[in-house]
Amino acid sequence: MAGNTGFVTEQWIEHAFAEDRVVVARKDAGSLSGGRITTIDLENDADSETVLSSYRFDRIVYFFESLTLHSDSDGNLGRLRGVLHATRDIAAQVLLVTGPESEFTHAGNDEARETSKSLMSRAGEELGRYYAQTYAMSVKIVRCPYLYEPHHVDASSYLDGLFEHASEGKIEFCERPEQEAYFLCADDLAELVRRIYDDWTTAYEVLHVPNAFHPTFRDFAQAIANGFPEAKIRYGADAPYGYPDDDGVLRRRYGWSPRYSVVDDLPMAIDTWRQAKEKHDRRAEHRFWQRLQRHSRILGAVEIVVAAILVEWLVVATSGQSQISQIDFRMLYVVIAGTIYGLNAGVFAAALACMGVLFEYSRNGASFLPLLYDPTNWLTFVAYLIVGAVCGYVRMRNQEHVRFVRDENDLLRERLTFLRGLYQGVLDDRTMLRRQILGRRDSFGKMYEMTRRLDEVQPQKIYRTAIQIMQDTLETDCLGIYRLDESQRFARLVAASPQEEAILPKSADVAAYDKVMRDIEAKGLWVNRELDGNLPMYAAGVREHGRIGVVIVIRKAAADQMNLYYRNLFLIICGLVESAMTRAFEYEHAARQSMLVPGTSLLNWPSFREKLRAAVELGNDRMGSHLLLIVTDQYPEAGDFNERIIRSIRETDDAGVLADGSVCLLMNQAGERELPIVSARLARNGLNVRNVDAQSEADLLAEPDADGEAS
Template sequence: MSTWTKKVMFVGLPRYFEQILAACFRKEAWEVSRIAAGEGNLPQGIRTYDCTIESEEAKTVFAVQNLDLLIYRLERDPAHAAARLDALLRLAVGARVRRIFLLSNDEVFAPGTQPVETDAPAPQTETGRLLVRLESIGLTYRAQGAPVTILRLAELYAPGQTSDDGFIGRLFGAPLMRRPIPRYLATEEVSYGLLDARDAVFAVYQAADRGFDSSHLHIPAPQGTTIAELYQICSDFFPRMNAQEEPREPNGRAVMKSSLIEEQLGWRSRRPLAPGLKETWEAMEAARDAYVEDIREFSRLAWLGRIRLKMIPYAENLAGALATFGVSYLQGGSSVNSMTAFDFAFLYIGCMGLLYGKRQALIAAVLSLILLIVNLLGQGGDLVAMLYNPREFLHFVSYFFVAVLTGYFADRESYRQESDGRVKRRLQYRCSFLEKIFKENLAVKDRLYRQIVNSDDSIGRLYRIISRLDSVETENLFTQTASITADILDVNDVVVYVVGEGGYYLRQKVRLGKGTADMPRSLRVEDYPYLGEMLREKKIFVNRDLVQGLPDLAAPISYEGRVIAVLQIYHLDFEQWSLYQQNLLSITARLVSSSLGRAYEWEKETAGRKYLDETRILRAEEFRKVVEEFRERRRMQQDYPVTLLPIKVNGMTYSKLDHQIANSIRAEDFIGATPEGVSLLLPDVAGKTLDMVRERLAKAGVETEECQAL
């Protein structure tokens, strides 16, 4: 069977470390996925599940993923770290994840020390104390049988880091973010263990690939690096220190050591410090420049977009006001049409309200009111008198009424669309999540199907047996029984006998192999004691005494407590005389028995539909199937003759013809209707035997035509 693709999932890893780690695992043909909530820019080559550890979606992911490895970086958030770790470990244990790596670091030890895996933690910072608590949770699960291993990494650096990623990220990010660089008072005494992340990911992979199962593993730097040495290395590209900021870790960190990683995993750091630090600085500098440029471009486009969105309603409002003014000018200075008494200002206000809501509608109402007052003053009206004139006052108020009414409908629709949009986005997220899970299940199913179908192990053989026996045609099943037995046992000579009525005789049904041509066509049970014992005991016969004329192996095929057929194997090689071959024959016989049993049941249920009324004559379509099944048997065994013998009906009914033929043919022969009339199909009949059949039919008053060999 082809090797099953292994799966690894990342949770909570820094983006730069995640990318390098994913590349390492993908190179070794692992499937890589991650759980991360609310990230817009998704990494390439990693299947991402947008959910949190506490969500139902995460439970679904773990239930269907069948993970080989889970890698989780212990969080630094004291409010939620313990709860999330506990939730994650519960999911992993419930889903039977095969291995769990919890990534910690050297902050669990005191600065200036050189601890190994067996040393007790001695944290000096809040973060260190939190990591120790989280490690203790992981060890509790390990004590309960969970495959948890804690990997403590040295301080990492690599291209792709940001100012939030560790000591080097903060140090290099300070000048890039226009912040002061911390100044250390005793640079020769403050040391860090600095390790290239590209070396660290290979150590993590080695631990997974070689099945490292101890509780702790240190992935250390090759040696400690003091701040003085660090600044000396970075002096050609890094800005000088200044004294404007206190260092976050004034005493440095522990420099871990490990003998396990070299002895058990064969790993050691290979990348030199100076080139790696320079690559990291240049990558951070380039990323910062690109980020600033992107922010500027995005800000410019966002500003233009906001201006455009804000200005369009005001521009359209102004255009509507000018259009209303034009209509008023054409109507002699009034927006009210003299013939219809319709005020076009209502149309203007209503359009603004329905399009943009109450704000633009009220602005339109104010502009319309100013235009109306100007028109009335031009006609000799008085402003104070207008307020006391009910007709004009109601006209003024109606503008605002139309504005509020139309704006209300527009705002309500806007709020509804916004609410529906949130619901729609949530449903789309759920739908896409379930679709992703569904497609992954389909992929797993297809892969399992291909592995079973194409495999050469016992599962593949079992599948091929079942698929070839997936039939209810009895003749086809007998043919496949012989073929399957030959394939499974890797033999050439196989004969299948069927047990006659009463169990006194066995008739040869199918034979395979050149060595079976002379095997008897029928066997009387009382002449062969092993057959009688097999029919009674239903056990396999093994010819241990090598008696001439008997099969080497024989197995009964049973249905409903009685033997209906017998499988016989001849001419076994010396290497095949083993208990393994006997068990294989027994299993094959049982599988065949089940399929033949279904075929017999089907034969009973469909007998009325397969034969012409009250006859043994098969209908044309059923007879065609039998002919094709014997063609297949003929292709499998070249010396197995099958003859198709047409019969002259001469005006006889099917019932009369069946009555005349009944006593002249064998039980294993077939009578069937054809487009030309009626034909006999005679298995294992040719030459003199065929002449005897013709004579017997002629005596019964049945004439035959020219025969045809299949």
């Protein structure tokens, strides 16, 4: 996560990325902590390209500066470009979260509100769109209201500034009182980010976050005034602006809508701000003592001087007492000072004691000349200095020993922390690799999951499952599966990706794709190395009884998908699909007679219902379409009727008998538009039919099991 990450907290990360290892780029790199959270400074420690290439991120979230109302920071377009440019060769999912200003409109018209910040916000969005289209990056943009965080200070700079001014007795807004306040709680954004990544698609799109509660700045100011009754409110005269209404996309696709209102959360935010301010004030009360502690030498010197004055007073006070006069208070003072404060302090205390002796000589009226000429009088001064130096030296030596032991312990502690970090890193790597083995799209565990899901005996279900698996594993939405007829002259579309179902032709002439079929026959795979727009980028065949029966195609592929790894992965998955389809074809061929109504080519009701259910599932997933037609005429001769059925339907279609004995035709990959053509073709073969709507299909599938019989 990079950009305007001031509101990102440990709780926010736990909500949005509960199982991921997260790297947050922010200036106060030490404010976040946790085993899964790493903080860096992109501006000082390393550039974006180095960091992104080192970590190889799967997901990247960039927060624009415009998410903060009246932010003084610039848009940091250079940093955004650096992040996008460094991500262009990484298969990462990039989410750009922008502010609301690019969607602001004037009250009287629909023109965009042109401000410097809105221009920078739209410029950032254009950068995202450019990289998504040029480098085929997976980019989405979320336009949301201004963010606020009620649980932490320094996360909502706009609110903190308002509270600070309100505590001083004034609340000033640039906006008018009737102007709507567009705010979104950071917790709501965390939930939205989690749901977007849980249901991520590769298509570039812009998502709009609604302003659900529609509070005005009058409501906003009143909520702050309730917490600061003495504050006076003053509004501005900025031109009013609007924000688009809810388009319902986030609610329908992700089941998400905002839960928290800024007006309801303001009392909590005010209490959080006040508690932080009280802690700050309490810390300020101790600044004097903290300052003294930082200047310990000055404090020690003052203490030594004061103690020397007290000692001299004690000497004077006890000079007339014979027993107490035997105690040398000055020597005791020097010993204590040297033992407590060290060598320099001991010598300094000895010097003060010597000055005290000289002061006593002067006070008694003695001359200083005997001191100079009689060396025996120097012994007192020498003794004070030696005692002060020895006591201070012992103190200093003990301090050095303690410091050495402490440094050695710190070194051992650092080594222990380093080794513990290595051990924890090994454990994290082990856990990560285990998850990759069991969960990565190209892992053995994933291959086992694919094999398990493909374990079906009905080809229609395998078509659907194969499309789902390939979309997830190959990261493409351009898949199609074709079934070749007995003559291998035509290929019929049996399933396709939702985006391709309306684009891929329902029927294809195999002769037009002779180059593709030759490569599939010879190598098992077609790769469009010449980038011919009329041919698929990849195609692989599934053999049935020794010849190609099914062809799987990828119509389009990104530039980074035209490599050996992607080709081999496509071949491996096609091999799994081929094994499953071959098994299903063989089972269907072996069990064909038990699935038919005796004496006819019509499927009995249980078998036909499974075919119909598979077709409905394909339609619900938008991977295919079908028509269910009921034959309205009666045909007494079963042989003639069977001939009509065989002539009228394709190999990909099915004919069966309902529980009530009615004959139905399941026309796969045909919709309402093809109904007149299909009806005319059937009428030419003497079959009159009527269409069955979706509700009637659902009622048929809900009926209990019963074997139908031919009439």
